[in-house]
Amino acid sequence: MDMSYMVDVFLELLSGVPLTIQLVATSTAAGMILGLLLAFMRMSSSAAVRLFAQTYIFVFRGTPLLVQIFLIYYGLGQFHHTLQDIGLWWFFREPYWCAILALTLNTTAYTGEIFRGGLQSVPFPMIEAGRAFGMSRFVLFRRIVFPIALRQALPAYSNEIILMIKATSLASIVTMMEITGLAYKLISETFRAVEVFVCAAAIYLVLTFVITRVVQGLEWWLSPHLRRDPKWMMRRDGDRHYAKSQAASSGGL
Template sequence: MELIQLAVPVLLKGLWMTLTLTALSVAIGFNLGLGLAIMRGSDKAWVSGFARYYSIAFRGTPLLVQIFLIYYGLGQIRFIHDVPTLWWVISEGSRCAVLALALNTAAYTSEILRGGLVSVPAGLTEAAKACGMSRAMRFRRIEFPLAIRQALPAYGNELVLMVKGTSLASTITVLEITGYAKRLMSQTYAIFEVFAIAGVLYLALNLVLISVVRLVERRLMRHTRPVSQGRAAIAISAI
């Protein structure tokens, strides 16, 4: 009981950093992944090829290796030292973690969104063209809304993986939940208890995230639910 009273407040300090890493990396990674998904559908071979090989590279290598390459490797390139913006990004562990997580999730997100975009019926796109919609308008009003509905369940799994992936930031001195757990472990030697509490925090966070994703999915797919008799009667009477 005393250990719980000691560990929980300390681990909750790392919860804010875990949430920050997740939010920033997902925000950056989603936009980058959307751009890559659009590039995969380009008619230009070099554009679609870049997006394809980017996805292969980041999905085919471990996230931990990518974090180490960014945190330890990029700092050895003298050119980066001469560019203030680049040096600012890699000069601190949390920013390196955000960059690595964002680049990694962008690769997975691009594949998820590409699958959603491919699933959009061609007839809808042709009908939009016949109505005179521009490429941007078709994407904004038809293709993207339909694609995100199809991709949301798989993207929800990616969000859960990102929350768990933030634990690897502790390897580059970032004090998130796992980072504080390691510190407590070295102070109390209660390895099982400390990491069990940390695991419960990750589980609770992911359960909340899954619930939010399901609510959004239910909201987007509300048109597929059967209409109740009461609502049907109201609709018929209105006619």
């Protein structure tokens, strides 16, 4: 492999990183809000609301993201006259918005199930303690339920964010020039697939590394009870050794 050529390719592919980050950030932010709403719908007392949420999750988790992008971009494009009449053609004629919509709808299904598991894992005695202090439902959710649920769901949700980073590569099929789209363009011009895809994979690895470190920092911040103070550990071990020596001396007497 030509290293000088790979450096040039790497620098050229970096120009697609802002679009990749934009796709991930927009779809993930929207998917987080919609996913939280979907989690509440899954836990609703209404059978109709639960059925709608279950059907949505079943459809979007059971079909490939590639097919969903095709249906939104190419499928809905067949109804451009109808979309134009209702004023939505400006949205569906742009590949950027179609990619955002497909990624958002897909990640919402997975995020909803992740948040549902996190919400259901909150210990009920903590909720009862909040009620005993007279907290309203909103305050109880903001100060107790949501922080604990987020901490429980964070490891699984970090995997979903990583999957979304890799899923943005599918946006290249609707002419989006993100990292993979630029890689396909370079390969069509030079026919040097190995060097180009190695550079693209390296960029995705760097993005994944950054995301995992950010999530680990957030998890550490949300888990103060799991942090270890070296001084406290030494003091605790010293007290333990002192108690053992006192017990041994008492036994000797």
